[in-house]
């Protein structure tokens with residue numbers, strides 16, 4: 107494993123990793139790669155692309171995740187994303203929801219590696235930024251040890267050398283998206299075997315990584331780890347990433363500074379029409395496991411949804427956990 111190349115990211119999560127969430131995560135880690143929620147290529151082409159792709163430049167490095175299975179549409183969407191300033195475009199080959207299946211993209215694409223290769227080829231032809239793929243180890247009746255190597259070989263013959271692999275199958279029939287994130291067993295060895303067969307590819311492990319030490323240990327022979335739910339629920343674990351993964355020295359983030367930055371951010375956003383709750387719903391876990399955490403959560407969840415709520419709610423919630431410093 108080359109230390110420079112090793113990377114750490116927070117997973118794309120619909121309804122969770124919106125721009126407010128990413129801004130918050132960026133306050134905790136300067137260097138982890140952040141991902142948008144999945145946005146369909148069609149939504150970008152035919153919808154309000156500027157709104158859908160909006161992000162704060164301070165979120166960098168940030169990748170957009172696209173959903174789709176139409177090479178020309180994906181290429182157009184990738185170009186829009188590059189022009190908007192994203193530094194990576196990722197293709198979703200892992201999402202099992204019905205809505206996604208009816209468009210025959212997401213995890214359904216695991217059954218059609220040639221089409222994924224076409225999609226990646228079309229996207230890479232029009233952008234300079236890396237085109238990456240996030241996939242499963244397989245779907246339905248597939249035997250991952252047979253089908254995953256074919257998938258990786260076929261897609262890596264196109265201009266894609268980075269695969270983020272969620273180390274479990276997806277069952278397209280019979281399991282809900284939520285069950286598909288928990289029920290099919292994890293198989294980290296399957297992901298490691300892909301790296302052994304393709305040392306030149308960048309292979310990033312995802313799925314069930316509980317905390318940073320677990321993520322680093324399980325991905326030791328790989329090129330990185332991507333963490334989803336654990337990072338969202340207990341975001342402070344990301345505070346160690348810059349030192350442990352990216353070798354940065356310095357004092358690291360401080361919760362008081364993060365709260366101050368959030369107050370400033372919320373002031374600006376609420377002035378421009380963002381409901382406070384759209385921001386505070388992502389920051390509930392900041393003090394997880396610490397005395398006062400319950401007061402922080404309670405103040406945010408009771409006061410932030412009220413009409414006209416502004417940054418003072420975050421200050422009040424912080425006072426509940428950090429003390430007088432945050433008195434209004």
Ligand SMILES: Cc1cc2nc3c(=O)[nH]c(=O)nc-3n(C[C@H](O)[C@H](O)[C@H](O)COP(=O)(O)O)c2cc1C
Pocket residue numbers: 117118119120121122143144171198199200201240272287312313314315332333334335336
């Ligand atoms: C609420 C939620 C939404 C998700 N949305 C997406 C998505 O838009 N695109 C995607 O590739 N994966 C999505 N996922 C899957 C995660 O990216 C990740 O692969 C999965 O949660 C396993 O990682 P974890 O065990 O670290 O959470 C979502 C997961 C959750 C919990």
